[in-house]
Amino acid sequence: MKRSGTKKNIGIIGAGWSGLAAAIVLTQAGNKVTVYESAKIAGGRARRVETEHGVFDNGQHVLIGAYSETLRLMETVSPGSSSTGFLRVPLTLNYPDGVLLRAPRLPAPLHLAAALLLARGFSLAEKMAAINFIRGLQKVAFKTGFPDSVAEAIAGQPEKVRRFLWEPLCVAALNTPVRLASFKVFARVLRDSLTGSSSNSDFLIPMQDLTSLFPNPAMNWIQRHGGTIKMQHRISALKFENARWKTSWETDEALHDAIIIAASPTHAASLLGLLPVCQSLALQLDGINYQPIVTVYAEYPVTLPLRTPLTGWIDPVPLFIFDLNATLDRKGMVAAVASAEGPHLDWDNDRWLAEIHTRLEQVLGPLPAPKLIKRITEKRATFTCGPTIVRPPHTTPCKGLYLAGDYVDGPYPSTLEGAVRSGVQCAQLLIRHHESELPNPT
Template sequence: MKRRVAVIGAGWAGLSGAVECVAAGAEVTLFEMSPLVGGRARDVAGVDIGLDNGQHICIGAYSETLRVLARIGVAEADGFLRLPLRLVDAQGLGLRLPDGAPMPAFACAVLRRRGWSWRDRVALLATAFLWKRRGFVCAPSATVADLVAGLPASVRQQFIEPLCVAALNTPAESASGTVFLRVLRDALAAGPGAADLLLPKVGLGALLPRPAVAWLESKGATVRLAHRVERLEAVGATWRVDGLPFDAVLLAASAHEAARLNAPHDAAWAARAAALLYEPIVTVYASSPGTRLPEPMLVLHSDADRPAQFVFDRGQLGGSPGLLAFVVSGAAAWVERGLAATEEATLAQARADLAAALRAPLAALRTIVEKRATFRCTPSLDRPPMRIAPGLVAAGDYIAGPYPATLEGAVRSGVAAAHAALS
């Protein structure tokens, strides 16, 4: 008889876990409390101009995400625009990696970087090669700021800090050096293409969530949307999910919900999941008809008065021409100031920094705040483990693992939990 598996939560972890279970021959029921699938990487409901809840930067090293997409029939070229890594601002200053093996390409980009002195360039390269020689490992207690304390201020402010907030959504002063180096290792010390940018060129819902549901249903899985799981009960070696019987449960709900559902079974695990802290991300969508930015993604210089670190030209990414998305990561201070103030400051920053590129006045369209966008990725963070009890496993970007809160972290966790649930 097929093993009956309940998957709770249809974010990227739950969807990937469900796909893996079905591929391994299990009978899957997927529960999702929202009427929409995708969790924190989804389309925005009720908006007809094709907005996502946030911009998602992926890289070539997201190998499990690409593998799951291929399994459900989404070719990389249909979902992403692949570009050699470019982190440049509106003035064209920044790093542009040429094709080829990532570490030599990175060295080449640093040596060619305009606007930095030779001292800046040599200091960054020497530090990067030292990290590589040490296997991209540091003391567990080190922050990213500790790791780069010896680098010139220009390199820290124009490269490390935006990269850190993009990868970990946590400011360098409090971000985990270990996790930062792990991201660098996967991007720079891997084969050609690992550091490439993969920018979604379809809405997030069309990238993995909806194709995954279509694939699951075509294989006979049951998908129950708008069903918030209220109760998880152990019955001998099996489980009941809101009264329905299963052999195994893959708990891929958000950490808070997983803590609530799991509290009666493992209070210590629930306490660890509930103790995680979060960083918000704000996305300001605006439109400037006729505008095409020099790159599909540009770095912006943020400070106490300028909120955004990146702008995406959605017109170059399958969206309407002139649709721009400004990203404010690590946005706790801006959320405190309020959404109207954040939107106004972002538009002022954009009008100044993108003046040469804007072809028409910039008009705000919509501002979206995700208060719990990602867990705060601090040194020696106590993340709960995947295995909870026989037949009960957890998945999600927050589960113990080497990655920060990312799509790849969620997908890897979902796949690993599926194997554990079926073993």
């Protein structure tokens, strides 16, 4: 990005993936950034967690090849990391209960057609129904009158295709059950990942903890380029004074030309709620509904020779088991992930261990008992990506005060790519904004 003439001093609240993305773009344009982060470890919802049982992630994450902005910024701050940071797996859905679909390395969209036509567990009629559904997705962007929810859109698909393909893909991509999920957003994500280049649909499974993957290299890069990172600095108030923004934390305060709040909606709402002209925006953010994600890390005293790094089961809830031996070199360790709401939220640790154990024994035969290492339930993992959600813009009613984050208006659901794109777009907007006539807070 072209360097602007006047260097601005910009405060960014939150060292999650959106805040760091914004900080990189603003730094590239010649601004001086200060990033404030309340936690000890950067990365927000996608961060490393240190426990007495070892280092884990706040939840197992998987990226896809279509996450172009995330991969681009990773390359900016740490050249080579967008390939060495991941185990790259061509689109593979391996359900020992009945379906195996694997995309061969062919140009798109042949890879997808071949994956579906060669899939095990679907009849020819089911395969053709899935292929026709994907072909219809191209039209959704240009058409009005398409169904609101994913449930309505897939109602005509054969049951097995719904249960093994669309329902788990929707929950994985939008973290929202099909009956609540926006078909428009689902169609966009499917289109971007399934119909672009064939590598767009690859799964990218992190081979290091999430903080080491992007947030730490990003912070090092920002500091090397003149920016400041203030960890364990929780901003408690914002005030507009003498044409500048004042950030306050426990022990001190600082002045900035502009501020980006890159915190989750709840935290952003508490800061906005202190500014009289931002009351209704704060209420809007407080009204956002969320979906949970549960990740259970379990360890076996033996190596688990799983066939794929990611194996799925459908009943009683969609559950994906990641082989952490394949990605993090942690022998005998798996991460089981259940996305969105469902009966699994009531399971205790014993039930989780039993569910994981039964599934692994189904594919590997008798195993010694596992031990539970860590169960992490993020109740507010992502917003509920429904058809009627109104996402706020990057701008606020206050001049020089902006919002970035996975929930801000944008084409993607609540994902790392959504967060990174939001940070990039917010920074670009801030750079473009010259004097505006927006009212200042009173």
